[in-house]
Amino acid sequence: MKQFFFVFALMCLLSCNTDDRDYETIAVAIPEMMSKSEFRKSVEVQAAKSSINVGKIYAYEDLIFITDAFKGVHVIDNSNPTAPRATAYLKIPGNEDISIKNNHLYADSAMDLVVFDISDLSNVQVIDRLEDVFSVYDYRIPSEAEYADFSNYDFENNVVISWRIVQERREIVDNSLLVFNDAAFSTAAESSVGVGGSLARFQIINDYLYTVGTSALSIFNISNLANPIFENIQYAGWNIETMFYADNYLYLGGTNGMYIYSLENATTPKYVSQFVHWEGCDPVVVDGNYAYLTLRGGNTCGQLESVLEVIDITDKTNPTLAARYFLDNPYGLGFKGPTLYVCDGTSGLKVFDKTNPLELQQTQSFTDIHAKDVIPLPNSLLMIGEKALYQYSYNENALQLISTYRLN
Template identity: 60%
Template sequence: MKPASIILSLFALIVLFSCDNDDDTDVITVATPEIMSKTEFRKAVKIKVPQPIEESGKIYTYANYIFVSEVNKGIHIIDNSNPKFPQPINFIEIPGNEDISVKDNYLYADSATDLVVFDISEINNVKQIERLEDVFEVYNYQIPEEAEYTDYQMIDFENDVIVGWNLKQESREKYNQRIITNDVFFANTMAESNVGTGGSLARFQIVHNYLYTVGQNSMSIFNIQNLDSPVLATIQHVGWNIETMFAADNYLYLGSTTGMFIYDLKTPSSPEYVSEFTHWQGCDPVVVDGDYAYLTLRGGNVCGQQESVLEVIDIKDKSHPKLAERYILENPYGLGIKDNMLYVCDGTAGLKLFKRNTPIDLSLVKTLKNVQAKDVIPLENSLIMIGDNTIYQYKYMINNVALISAYSLN
């Protein structure tokens, strides 16, 4: 068990300074954490009938199924055998969940500090078969972007976990504040047909016999050679403010608010740092195709104050990545590549289709303006996108896509 003082220091996120000399007040959005004891938390996993989604998170596909995360609550499983008419199957309630990965009918999910394993070989009879406790030393509890202040109660982080947030408007004395991500750490989609596919916002990646998971500053690495009995291989520091992870050609590409980190997997149990590409502060998913990485930077809110852009990074020499080109966007989130097309989710500005005349020379050929786009998964025969609690599926066309279905998750 770690000393309480160390654990508490990891969650001292809000630093207040430069109080104003006057008594003026502001009405601000305050986030208060929802707390559950670890004892109850670890008993809370349940398999339920289909549920409506209040706030959809990430998407993942495996076989004929689409998995949609409910932020901090669990995973919705949808039968996509007929893409024109997706059907909900069940809901796995997992408090503190954000990411999943699947291999050979075994589903791995984070649950705040823990890793939970499910057997999904019988999709209507999902079973929890394993739980590894305290393997994520700094779990990602996702402070809501709308929050201007985080009101921490007296929390015992040895015995309690944060499983959600309540937002409310409060009148508070004016002050300057900044949210600091954890600067403390503990040094402790490859092409496989039996592994599922996540979007560009994923923090989990399976490569051969290893599951790689990233938090804000650290990577937890699991040996999954025995799929039903994963073993924590190591936890290592990998960078700062990590948000996403993408696997390609035996490398991991970590997107952070300040840049992209490249790690070599020549020793699978201990990824080796190669280099980093630094940019201004911004929320940053990344995808890779061959010698080029494509990343979006979203400005505003907690992501930064700079403009929003799409950057093309030359990674032929992985020890010295360099900016090759930059394109202006409005409000970008996830992105994906299929053949010579780059699909970019530009938030409220819609889904944008860029033709890659060359890996660097991109032409905007189509914008779907009637959708709110958050993330995409380009599959072999269709494009799956999520946004505004709706799953959109499209058929590929020349310089375009055609809608197959729009499935509301509400």
Template identity: 55%
Template sequence: MKTKCFFVCFLLALLSSCNNDDANFETVTVAIPEVLSMSEFRKSVSVKDPQIIEELGKIYAYENYIFVSDVAHGIHVIDNTNPESPQAIKFINIPRNEDISIKDNFLYADSASDLVVFDISDINNIIIKERLENVFVEHSLQRPAEADFIDWGSVDYKSDMVVVGWTLKEERRTIDKNSYVDNFTIEAASADSRASDNVGTGGSLARFQIVKNYLYTVSSHEMTIFNISDLTKPTQTSTFYAGNNIETLFYAENYLYIGSTDGMYIYDLKNAEAPEYVSEFIHWTGCDPVVVDGNYAYLTLRGGNNCGQQDSVLEIIDISDKANPTLAARHILENPYGLGVKGNRLFVCDGNAGLKVFNKENPLDIKQIGQFKNIQSKDVIPLKNTLVMIGGNSLYQYEYTDNGVAHLSTFSLN
């Protein structure tokens, strides 16, 4: 009997110990960096046949082509000669690419700390013309959203290496609430009238803008400017602090508008090589693309996750006095990303709520006149004859109508 009681007590103690151990552990998702040496990294730029997209990034339009970025991997080139039936024709493999801009058949793309120049005059024979090394002092690769930790100890990371991606795995670890990492920034070694130009058009999420003979680029805190008078041999003119937590860059009527998580910065381009800070409109923390039309700036603020904890809204800012921008109106949205304007129409990509179309004839009292539901919308470019939008690994196109837009085609990038 004593033996039986002892055995029962032993089991209870063992179970109690297991339960206590479980309370101290959790299953987490760990991101393991995938790295290349800088020499291998720079050699890996290439032009390939069409590929399946991995993660939808940004959108850019130039002549009859649409360029869709694949986050940190490169650019999908789509022939849009017939918007009702677009065709994928090439993939430009550019590791750690985030943005592009095009002028007169020369495509400028970032690749981690470098700027790479391509000649796309023959789209079937794209040629690398130039690479400016270490011109972007600051560049970051955000950890995957589903990852809780970054495991640096699993790789032999050296200063001449570049992180090009992640491998995810699950691990059982001791709970440590203070060790979570949201993102990281790699510090790289540093060397320290538009309408008439044959320049492409980016979406509202763009960080690159070409204005006449200059390429303006922004990172999270800095603006870097390149003189592209010689399209094949750009030269870096300056890099300077331009704002906090910068996300987007938009050009209108000789001003640059910088969208950040904290506000909107306005810079005057009367001196093209030295943009002059004019003012800042401060708002609550939120992801913030901005577009401008006339005396008003339209910006979306997306709350939740890493973007902030406030509501998601569309804000309309009166910029008639550039030195004193003021809030003119605010409208609640669901999960907004990019936006665009054309004439009296305002197009807003409201995430899972789809594409929303507003009449902005009176900017202080805009009216929703249409919505395309059951699609994921991320960014939009209002072209001359069609509206181009990306979302959910698809390219959507719409034709303009008196009442808004009508669906024209859907092209899957998968």
């Protein structure tokens, strides 16, 4: 009996003595990796794909580009807006944004900048690659993950290409994991330039390409379009998500505020001021003395409230809140003349008269669609949602649908 009790006691010491307060079951993101050498060989031009995982939208001449988040870019021929047609797919692992000038397409590919010649859509060519120019890039940890396990990741030689989610029971005090979701880790002739939506992180201004990461602003000299030169990198702010250009200023939208930079010196943007708001996802557009930004709450973006804020930027050194309007779950926005277009997610597209920015008047609402971002072009409005690309004409100050292009 004594021998049995000893064995039982020993077994309890080894397996029964568990304090649930010290353990928890968590969703752990395990990175799927590829060597940098393989990664750089994987960029290629492929046939058009019918199904599109919607990322961001970009317009250039008669073309529309839709990014396939961190995988590539869909190219759509929009020469006939009533019947847009997919023509090609650019496989670009690690891609989030693009920008185009005179048929030269610039795209990020994780830590690299890749240049394409798109002058002949039947023969798109990769013509240059600047390696390791982005010292900070977004790994986009899946939103359902509580932690990311980088214990077997070689930051110098590997690139994260996807994630595997596993449920693991771990000690709460385990510090071998890196937290958290959406984290980023350090390691004058006439020309044709495209335009992105309000969620863009790339902007071409004259002979320079500006790109913004989570906290870094990178500047490239593209006076030689085929061979850009990495000019400068500088700290930009905290958790930057978007970038907008107006009147020689860059406006950076971050989760904690809007940052204003002067481009008086094109290669070294100068910090002017910051408008601080409560935490929330934050695209911004600027027209004259007012900036318009949306804050989306209720998720990892931060607060519960979702609003459209109007910021008085008459004095760039001291931006102030001028008005606030409540929305449901806003994303991107844009304007044309006195009209402001706001994508309110599952609540659709909302149209406002901003003749008086302090008293916006809603003039139209499209509630039966999902709205993510817009590009107000001279003759039409492009809007993208989760499942479709919509095009509208500006008829008598009201939008009229031209076409709906299903994405998946």
